[in-house]
Amino acid sequence: MKKNYREILALLIFLILTVISITALTAITMPKRYDYGSTWGSYLKEPKNSIDVMFFGSSLVYCNVVPSVIYEKSGITSYVMAGPEQTMPITYYYVKQSVKTQQPKMIFLEASSMFFSKYQNFSKVNVGYMPWSENRLAAIFNAVESNEVPGLLFPLFNYHTRWSSLSLGDIKTGIFGYERDIYAGYTFLDKIEPQTEPWPKGETLDMLVYKENLEYVKKIASFCKEQDIALVFYISPSFSSLNPDNIVLLKNDVADIQNLIYMDLNDKMDEMDIDMRTDFFDLMHFNCLGAEKFSKYLAVLIQSFNIEATIDEDMSLWWSRIANFKKLKSNMIQDLAILKENAEPSPLPAETAVNEPMNQNLTIYNQFISLIKMQQYDEAVSLYETSDFLKSGYEKAGLYYAYAHALIYHEKAGNSDAVKMLKDHINSDFILTMQYKPEEPYKRTSYGATWGSYLKEPKDSIDVMFYGSSLIYCDVVPSIIYSRSGITSYIMGGPEQTIPITYYYMKEALRTQSPKLVFVEVTGMFYEKYYSSTNINVQFMPKSINRLSATMEAVSPEYWESLLFSVYDYKDNQETDLTSYSVYGTDINAGYTFLSGIEKQDEWVYRHVAFNED
Template sequence: MRKKICTGIAVVIIPIVCLYLLQCLLVPKYASDIKEGAMIKEYYNSEKNHDVLILGDCEVYENISPVTMWENYGISSYIRGSAEQLIWQSYYLLEDTLKYEKPQVVIVNVLAMTESDAKNEAYNRMTLDGMKLSKYKIASIKESMTEEENMASYIFPLLRYHSRWSELSSEDFRYMWKTPSVTTNGYLMQKGVRPVKTIPKAAPLANYTFSDRNMEYLDKIYSLCKDNGINLVLMKAPSVYPHWYDEWDKQVSDYAYEHGILYLNTINEAGNIGIDYTTDTFDYGQHLNVEGAEKLSLYLGEQLVKNFRLTDHRQDESYKNAWQTIVNKYYEEKQGD
């Protein structure tokens, strides 16, 4: 009887273990290529003592340096950014984060308000695959899926990646259990310089109004922050392209005024911040390189301290060791080839 029971258990357990091992092997690792796919997952290994949580797309994870804000103001911050992050994805990432900690300030980049729908599965995957399984992940998947996608492939990634055999590399085996960190507290460093040469003329749009769904989720973010005693900040990162229309800016400004929240349009402040688009951008003015990100972060830290009186943790022993490790990693990357 005991032998039959053991055999029965083995018949169930062994296939499950084999499928799990296959999934670990076949799921993309994003270690050296398309690093954006690894960023959301990294948060779970971070210290959960952040004063500031930053949500949004490449306009946050390539433009803001948490290390700069730490070194100059003692602010502990983390960027939960991802490529083409949509406003409802930001909302569910905020819900997910609040399971682990409650920051004093949440910053949301508003470029996502101009995107009404998910563009494709690839961008969805870079935000959703890295989230731990929870009701918030499932809700975000439901809201994000394109017509060609299905829920099961997000819950069981093996269903999506079972045919990756021909694409496997040594990295898939090396990082089967643990992938290396590709960011510094969510910041993806860019060191190149490609200066702005020309600024494309802005084409008129048929409709400048943010979608009802986007406004609904902005309301959800506002309410969630308010219910948890969190200060919400809306931000537009500095850029010369794509164009940020005055009609979009007015909608954000009006929303911030009506709800009594801070809106930082750093496009208008770029000169005061000291951003030089001949030296501080790596892609012709769409995003900042590390030099530009440090300048923006000095400004952002100043605004946060001034408006919310955040505590300077630089002499706090409970923060110092962890942040020293983060700072060391940052400068090793900055000074490397």
């Protein structure tokens, strides 16, 4: 009997240690989240019951609402617990989970998600960072795609390949947890994109999904009433407007919901003193200047509801938040110089209105954006390709160019699936709307696509470059070429690399090297359009226009969501974020993959390649 007890005890200890180990490993390997929503780790560090008002919704909340500004103007504490393209069902579980540690007097719920698809494909982020609780489990089983369920129940499954790219910060935060968020859930945006005219979102109304969302709004209102929380259901101000018919429908449908105050704050932009030349990050989101004005308006609005400020806040924390925002904002004020002497922008500025080079640059940019908005993609692409100013990088011009170029490419090729996917995502954040489940690439040091090591080569030190498939990286040895000729060379091939991807490999590689000669192996001419390894070839490219174009033109749409990246990760054509390559060193083989096995060949074998003339 004692033996059985010992075995049971040993089993229990083993299970407990296993659970602890898996939990610790998961916390370490998960990418750390400090901004762009779903910042649960920091939220849970807020002093208990210290928040007066909470904001829920999508990026229209965490990019537009600045809690430190609200506090400075009203003494009322607030926090943003939004998530990227967060659906209404997930928001419901966010609300229920949030009040476990806070007792807000009022909740602001942004309404644009009423017109989202059932799954916006950010479930992995929105639910994956929630604390383990009945609300997380309910969200997993009721509000996310079925294919995401295993990874959300067992997160280590999603992130076990991140070992090679872990930083000390990952390990420290994974072990000791997050610190309080100096932004209180807000995401600071400092770029300026002058706006000319509203651009309709063009959302498609799925009535079944809309009705389901409406039921969740009723649930949120009912829950808030039980908790004695006032609920404001509002539409955030934006230059990308919702369909007026949909707004009327929404207003009528929520009119009879108890404990819900409906507001369309697009009608209040004049009161906020919003400047379309300076206050927007893009058509949908404010930059820090616009967010500050909007938050000042919210402070007054909140006070009009006679919300009583808490006396339990950490005042030193909140004044630090105020100082932090002011400092960051002052650092970007210099970016306004380009706009100070400009007249009101027009959709298509006349050439005669251009007086100075600085003004001319802005005029070109405005003209380019206007062409994109009017879906005149051929003209937009032509303007971009003939403008050194746009190609050198200005705001997000490169992103729009990659989109327009890809759409033209697929329309000419008759690729209807790709055309539909691109058109479904045409708005100011089209790259963001397609960046759902970015895969964390493992460290790749052989068998092609070795961008991490290539980018460590001394600039302009390579004489000859080789491109193509495994017939390049298995067959060409740069060290032997150098020993025989003194000529430096490098191999930037990729597994089963198609010619379109080779084209963008070449463009990207030439940003750091100036070879005198390029070799391209021709077998890729006979590959299928989307050959088996196209996604691997692109996955390891730097985040640049060339990666975007390679993804949207040369990879099957089914892989786009794991290869595209957020506009917030993108700077411009000259400044590519290479921090993810910091773990790499130079490649001793210069792109060659050393093969030591020997297989005796008796006779020639012809490869079976299905020839497709298109």
